[in-house]
Each structure stands twice: as structure tokens, then as C-alpha cells.
């Protein structure tokens with residue numbers, strides 16, 4: 001199997017961030033997956049992004065509800 005595109009950690013990180021804002025291209029997704037599979041550091045960064053996304057979603061929901069518990 002031929003790897004279509006190699007990305008650096010920096011590029012992988014910017015793709016992970018870009019993915020939160022826009023739909024990234026299939027080739028970018030593939031390159032990102034391959035990188036995360038092969039890299040030691042980037043899976044941790046992806047986890048952090050996913051946690052951040054979850055809490056952001058929660059926070060947004062709270063803001064929409066618009067009321068404090070107390």
C-alpha cells in the first residue's frame with residue numbers, strides 16, 4: 001500500500017484544529033489518520049481536542065439554556 005501524503009506533526013495538529021471548523025478533504029483525513037497511527041505524540045493531542053470539543057458542546061448547551069442552576 002502506498003501512502004498518499006505524509007504530514008508532519010505540525011501539519012497534523014493544524015488539520016486536527018481545522019477539522020473543528022470545517023470539513024477537511026478526504027486526502028487530508030487519510031493523511032491525518034496515517035500520521036496519528038504512526039505518531040506517538042499526536043494521538044494525545046487528538047484526545048485533547050476531542051475532550052475540548054465535548055466540553056465546548058456542553059458549555060454551548062448551557063449557554064443556550066441560559067440559566068444558572070442557583
Ligand SMILES: [Zn+2]
Nearest residue numbers: 009012039042
Ligand atoms: Zn505527530
